[in-house]
Amino acid sequence: MAFVIVTLKVMPTSPEIDLDAMEVKVKEEIKSFAGDRKMESKIEPVAFGLNSLNVTFLMDESQGSPDPLAEKVAKFEGVNSAEITDVSRALG
Numbered sequence: 001m002a003f004v005i006v007t008l009k010v011m012p013t014s015p016e017i018d019l020d021a022m023e024v025k026v027k028e029e030i031k032s033f034a035g036d037r038k039m040e041s042k043i044e045p046v047a048f049g050l051n052s053l054n055v056t057f058l059m060d061e062s063q064g065s066p067d068p069l070a071e072k073v074a075k076f077e078g079v080n081s082a083e084i085t086d087v088s089r090a091l092g
Contacts, residue, residue: 015051019051030069039057040057
């Protein structure tokens with residue numbers, strides 16, 4: 001069975017957005033999309049006090065493209081954009 005390692009980058013609308021609360025919502029959405037597999041997240045500085053939330057997760061490649069997940073997360077309140085920044089195939 002083949003898996004893919006996906007990184008989702010979420011940009012908030014402003015530096016005042018609570019990224020910890022956003023992380024919980026985003027992880028819940030990933031679990032409903034890709035299942036309850038290994039997931040890691042980190043907050044990275046972008047510029048002028050703005051940070052991005054980057055979540056890397058594992059999903060079965062038979063599920064197809066992760067783009068619908070990014071589109072759904074992009075509609076969350078407080079999210080300016082959400083995009084898939086990396087997809088790598090892993091065998092396991």
